[in-house]
Amino acid sequence: MIDRLSRLCLALLVLVLALAAAPVRAASLDAGFRAFLDGEIWPAARAEGVPRSVFDAAFRGVSPNTKLPDLVLPGGKNTVAEINFQSEFKSGADYLSERAIAPNVATARRLRARHGDLLASIERRYGVPAPIILAIWGRESAFGAAKIPMNAFEVLATKAYLSRRKEMFRQELIAALKIVADGHLKVSEMKSSWAGALGQPQFMPTKFLQFAVDFDGDGRRDIWNSVPDTLASIANYLKAAGWQTGRDWGFEAAIPAQVSCRGEGPDQAFRIADLVEAGVSRVSGRPFPGNELAATGHLLFPAGRHGPSFVATPNFYVIKEYNNSDLYALFVGHLADRILGVGPLQSGWKKTARLTRGDVFRMQEKLVARGLDVGAVDGLAGFKTRRSIGEAEAKLGLPETCWPSKTLAERL
Known part of the structure; x- marks a missing residue:
């Protein structure tokens, strides 16, 4: 009985000490965060022409948001979370399910009819097909309907201070300050995703400065409220990343065992005609288009031999420049095909042991x-x-x- 009471008292003492130490740790973290903003971010922002008034307004009341994923807290190991928070790197069966795809197809077709003239004009200027643009719009912000509630400066500053990719997020944070300094948005309007991405196309701040365009001619690059600016900015991004006009993104394929899955990747290219000779075929039963046969393609096994396989064109990897996930690029490419009337993927996703x-x-x-x-x-x-x-x-x-x-x- 005495031993049990002793253990209980010890446990309570440990809990009390931990609770007492928590405010001290939080205060220390806040102090370091403020010193980081003033000592490192402000000089870099000032050198880029950001006024002190914008800097002060951006960080007024902002403290580190330690609930964000992929942070390395002081004293912690630079490792990864056991559980993956980002849907683009989870189950392909879920990410590309009919439940996920079908509602987007119906909405995209309605919007394609509504914005037909606009999309045709954008396609003529940038060479990117309308279905691809619509698919990215749908994936990124539910065609502009998604709520994007987070304080961009809180997110970007936290990640610049604590994430595993500090240097990248420091550049994004400076770019976000420049967006406000240039008059595109007020500090209070800078809302982002948990990763710091902005507006309907979900551009990171540096991408906004590089690729956002004023397509409606009102003098602002408004990817928050303007459909023409949003869709043209997506197309401009893909064109700058190397979109090849006239080529598809890829084809679902039956790839026999003698064609090794070790041959996949953008750094290993094959003439599609040679792949056909080796036994690769489209699951639809239709031949590869004539213009694709003489061109190069890439093997793609997004779930290894446990799921659908594809012959991807270089345009697939252009979509990955937008979001570096195979499943994301497949979602966009497949949704674009579905908008044009193609059916669901024909190969299934086999169940495998769940690994964290x-x-x-x-x-x-x-x-x-x-x-x-x-x-x-x-x-x-x-x-x-x-x-x-x-x-x-x-x-x-x-x-x-x-x-x-x-x-x-x-x-x-």
Whole structure:
């Protein structure tokens, strides 16, 4: 009885001490944050022509938002969250389900009819097809209907101070200050996503400064309220990223086992005619378009051998410049096809063992230790990680799936 009381008292003491220390830690974090803003961000902003009045207004009442993902708090390890918060890097079966796609198709078709002349004018100027523009608009902000409630300066400043990608977010924070200083928006109107992206096209601040356009001719690059500016800005972004007019984004394909999944990626190109000769075909049964046969394409296995596979064109990777996720680019490309009347994806997504982002992170570390190139060690199964998994599977005598598995994790 006495032992139990002693343990209970000790536990209560630990809790009281932890609660007492929490305000001290918060105050210390706030003080460091303020010193960071004044000592590092203000000099950089001033050098870019940002007035002190804009700087002060932007950060009045702002403190670090430690609820944001991918932060490294003082004294913490530079690692990744066990659970992945970003839908673009989760389950392809969910992200590309009919439940997710079908409502967007119906809305996009209505908007295509409503804005037909505008979209035709944008397509003539930038060379990007209207269905691709509409698909990005729908994915990014539900065609302008999504609520974007967060304080952009709180988000960007927190990430500039505490995220794993501090330098990137410092550049975005300075760009956000310039947007206000240039008169595009008031400080109170700078609302963003949890990642700091702005407006209906969800541009990061540096992308706004580079690619936002005034297509309606009112003197403002208004991606918050103007449909013409929003849609033209999306097209301008894709054109600048290298969109090839006249080419498709890609094709769902049946890729036989003798064509290795280790051959995927934008850095490995094949003549599409050669892929056809090797046994690759479209799942629709239709031939590849004649203009595509002589051009180069890329193998794409977004779920390794456990899901649909594709022959992607360079335009697929242009869409990835907008959002560096295979599933995002597939959503945009497939939605664009559906707007034109193409049916659902024909290949299914097989169920696999659920691994956390932390599990994949640790697997990547082991693959790197074996001399394999996984790209970034970030807990995300991108194309370099997938094909390195295929190489490891081949060396260990496992079936080549090019997808993270508990079996491979145990063998590594």
